Amino acid sequence: MARLTAISGLGRKSAAIFLIEMSGRRVLFDLGDGLEPGDRPDLTGIGRVDAVVLSHAHEDHAGALDRLDEVGDPPVLATARTLGFLPERLRAGRARVLPERGRVDLMGLDLTLGRAGHAPGGVWLHVATPAGGLLYTGDICPEAPRLPVDPLPEAATLVLDASYGDREGRLPTRSLPWPGRPRRARDCAVRRRGAAPTWWRPWPGPGCALPPMP
Ligand SMILES: [Zn+2]
Numbered sequence: 001m002a003r004l005t006a007i008s009g010l011g012r013k014s015a016a017i018f019l020i021e022m023s024g025r026r027v028l029f030d031l032g033d034g035l036e037p038g039d040r041p042d043l044t045g046i047g048r049v050d051a052v053v054l055s056h057a058h059e060d061h062a063g064a065l066d067r068l069d070e071v072g073d074p075p076v077l078a079t080a081r082t083l084g085f086l087p088e089r090l091r092a093g094r095a096r097v098l099p100e101r102g103r104v105d106l107m108g109l110d111l112t113l114g115r116a117g118h119a120p121g122g123v124w125l126h127v128a129t130p131a132g133g134l135l136y137t138g139d140i141c142p143e144a145p146r147l148p149v150d151p152l153p154e155a156a157t158l159v160l161d162a163s164y165g166d167r168e169g170r171l172p173t174r175s176l177p178w179p180g181r182p183r184r185a186r187d188c189a190v191r192r193r194g195a196a197p198t199w200w201r202p203w204p205g206p207g208c209a210l211p212p213m214p
Helices: 065-071 080-085
Strands: 002-008 017-022 025-029 051-053 076-079 095-098 102-106 109-115 123-127 134-136 157-160
Touching: 002 157, 051 065, 076 080, 080 095
Parallel strands: 025 051, 051 076, 076 095, 134 157
Antiparallel strands: 002 017, 017 025, 102 109, 109 123, 123 134
16 A cells, blocks of 8 residues: 655645655655745654655755755655756765656656656656556646657656646546647646646646647
């Protein structure tokens, strides 16, 4: 059984921190900080984790790395380009390099990564689970001309970052994959910031909308 806990990042633009627990492992996807002075996430309920995996290096996804001691001083895994954006003092002895595309064994967890089109070195993260997989997009932008997005894998649960969405749009509770791209995601969608991406297409049926692929 796998469990996903949103430590921070739902409902408004703030620190992104998601805890995945499975097969005896506890892993954080991102360890961000708030974007306003004094807006720091509450880490007290997390406990020790085995690793922190970063989607990219922006403040709201990696800004709380100075507080690693509060979650057990775990290693930090990220792509080489993402690690290159982090201050040297945060990387010393803790950094592990992940590929920008591909599948890796993360302490026994089956992790797949692909480019997310938002920041150099930025990736989406998919972890295989007994329930059909969890996909965490981080900030994702299929419209950036020089930053490609790799096709998103099928997943039963989708955590979609809507930072760059249309603030007037409403994200439907459920919708279908983008036409012609039948990558289904059942039972999704954890909404992070209350805004639907411009490429999100509402659909009345079950499943979840995913962005168009290049
Ligand atoms: Zn970002």
